[in-house]
Amino acid sequence: MATRTDLDGRPIKLMTICMIGAGGFIGSHLCEKLMSETPHKVLALDVYNDKIKHLLEPDSLPWAGRIQFHRLNIKHDSRLEGLIKMADLVINLAAICTPADYNTRPLDTIYSNFIDALPVVKYCSENNKRLIHFSTCEVYGKTIGSFLPKDSPLRQDPAYYVLKEDTSPCIFGSIEKQRWSYACAKQLIERLIYAEGAENGLEFTIVRPFNWIGPRMDFIPGIDGPSEGVPRVLACFSNNLLRREPLKLVDGGESQRTFIYIKDAIEAVLLMIENPDRANGHIFNVGNPNNEVTVRQLAEMMTKVYAKVSGETVLESPTVDVSSKEFYGEGYDDSDKRIPDMTIINKQLGWNPKTSLWDLLESTLTYQHRTYAEAIKKSIAKPSAS
Ligand SMILES: NC(=O)c1ccc[n+]([C@@H]2O[C@H](COP(=O)([O-])OP(=O)(O)OC[C@H]3O[C@@H](n4cnc5c(N)ncnc54)[C@H](O)[C@@H]3O)[C@@H](O)[C@H]2O)c1
Numbered sequence: 001m002a003t004r005t006d007l008d009g010r011p012i013k014l015m016t017i018c019m020i021g022a023g024g025f026i027g028s029h030l031c032e033k034l035m036s037e038t039p040h041k042v043l044a045l046d047v048y049n050d051k052i053k054h055l056l057e058p059d060s061l062p063w064a065g066r067i068q069f070h071r072l073n074i075k076h077d078s079r080l081e082g083l084i085k086m087a088d089l090v091i092n093l094a095a096i097c098t099p100a101d102y103n104t105r106p107l108d109t110i111y112s113n114f115i116d117a118l119p120v121v122k123y124c125s126e127n128n129k130r131l132i133h134f135s136t137c138e139v140y141g142k143t144i145g146s147f148l149p150k151d152s153p154l155r156q157d158p159a160y161y162v163l164k165e166d167t168s169p170c171i172f173g174s175i176e177k178q179r180w181s182y183a184c185a186k187q188l189i190e191r192l193i194y195a196e197g198a199e200n201g202l203e204f205t206i207v208r209p210f211n212w213i214g215p216r217m218d219f220i221p222g223i224d225g226p227s228e229g230v231p232r233v234l235a236c237f238s239n240n241l242l243r244r245e246p247l248k249l250v251d252g253g254e255s256q257r258t259f260i261y262i263k264d265a266i267e268a269v270l271l272m273i274e275n276p277d278r279a280n281g282h283i284f285n286v287g288n289p290n291n292e293v294t295v296r297q298l299a300e301m302m303t304k305v306y307a308k309v310s311g312e313t314v315l316e317s318p319t320v321d322v323s324s325k326e327f328y329g330e331g332y333d334d335s336d337k338r339i340p341d342m343t344i345i346n347k348q349l350g351w352n353p354k355t356s357l358w359d360l361l362e363s364t365l366t367y368q369h370r371t372y373a374e375a376i377k378k379s380i381a382k383p384s385a386s
């Protein structure tokens with residue numbers, strides 16, 4: 001392999017990366033990228049490894065020996081510190097991060113996103129290890145504009161809705177709105193990491209993903225996850241399309257999101273990994289401001305794309321409205337709009353997203369159809385005995 005250089009033209013040093021939560025959606029794509037395009041080594045830690053099995057076996061894979069899976073739960077495993085000590089860089093992805101859990105399992109959510117991350121931060125700080133920690137765009141909560149009257153012209157002014165790492169406030173709902181348990185725990189761990197940097201010199205980067213989506217995200221209920229489970233919106237809508245059911249629009253599907261293709265986002269993470277001088281001490285929004293839609297528009301686009309890739313007809317009523325109480329239960333609340341400001345990541349890493357929403361849905365739904373359509377047909381034909 002020719003010498004690989006960083007953004008400043010310096011050769012990139014070979015790293016051992018301790019990746020916690022490597023078996024999840026983002027972890028699986030990051031492992032894939034690191035194995036196929038870099039010479040770095042990965043210590044992959046997770047409770048599960050189904051999504052990275054294709055990278056671990058067989059022994060004849062070109063990267064055999066560069067990725068090592070350690071099955072462990074960071075809540076209670078004394079091996080964690082030793083594995084962190086073996087690494088040059090720690091990436092923490094482990095978390096409960098599905099909104100259906102935030103209001104129904106708030107304790108697990110807070111423990112997972114704050115308490116369980118504490119030893120990781122502590123071991124990094126004590127052992128002088130660089131940390132890339134995954135936070136979330138949910139730390140911004142609601143936009144300032146959402147508190148203005150519906151017809152206020154200020155709602156059109158980006159100053160009232162674009163989310164900036166260093167100036168936007170974090171606006172959450174009341175404590176009964178347990179939806180915010182996740183965002184609040186993530187905000188506190190960000191503050192702790194920032195303070196470790198300021199007081200003890202921890203080298204850190206915080207990533208705030210804005211709705212990264214693509215293949216291997218979450219699960220399809222009843223196929224590779226619990227039948228009653230509620231994954232994030234991409235998997236919910238994929239499941240509905242695969243089963244020829246109407247897509248459920250929570251509270252009218254008026255909330256807005258910007259979706260980014262996982263492969264674009266992973267490019268940004270690789271730049272952070274390989275350019276520590278440009279990434280350390282920063283919090284980065286990683287999203288695609290050009291791909292904004294309401295959830296209703298997302299449903300309509302997914303319906304069209306799925307018809308194209310599957311060759312199936314569209315239902316007469318492709319969507320149905322449900323209340324958030326019915327869908328998520330008591331204590332749900334929502335972010336109204338999420339547009340990332342890209343100034344900091346642009347300046348530090350020169351990174352920009354590339355893939356349009358239509359294109360990313362086309363490749364993702366092609367994957368969903370290829371992976372699940374047969375299994376769904378079989379499960380419908382022969383319901384499991386329960
Ligand atoms: N996907 C997104 O768009 C998105 C957006 C915002 C924030 N994030 C953040 O990025 C991170 C990764 O998200 P993801 O989408 O890949 O989620 P994911 O659920 O697919 O992956 C998380 C992984 O962490 C593992 N894990 C959780 N608790 C663990 C523990 N105690 N010990 C060991 N492993 C544990 C899980 O088994 C899972 O494989 C999370 O911190 C999440 O909050 C993701």
Ligand SMILES: O=C(O)[C@H]1O[C@H](OP(=O)(O)OP(=O)(O)OC[C@H]2O[C@@H](n3ccc(=O)[nH]c3=O)[C@H](O)[C@@H]2O)[C@H](O)[C@@H](O)[C@@H]1O
Binds near residue numbers: 237
């Ligand atoms: O991905 C992110 O950037 C962050 O946002 C997500 O939160 P959210 O976008 O609200 O979660 P989704 O499940 O993807 O829902 C998006 C929107 O679709 C709606 N929805 C979801 C599912 C469904 O079947 N129907 C439906 O209308 C939700 O109410 C919400 O308004 C999750 O909190 C995290 O994964 C992450 O931190």
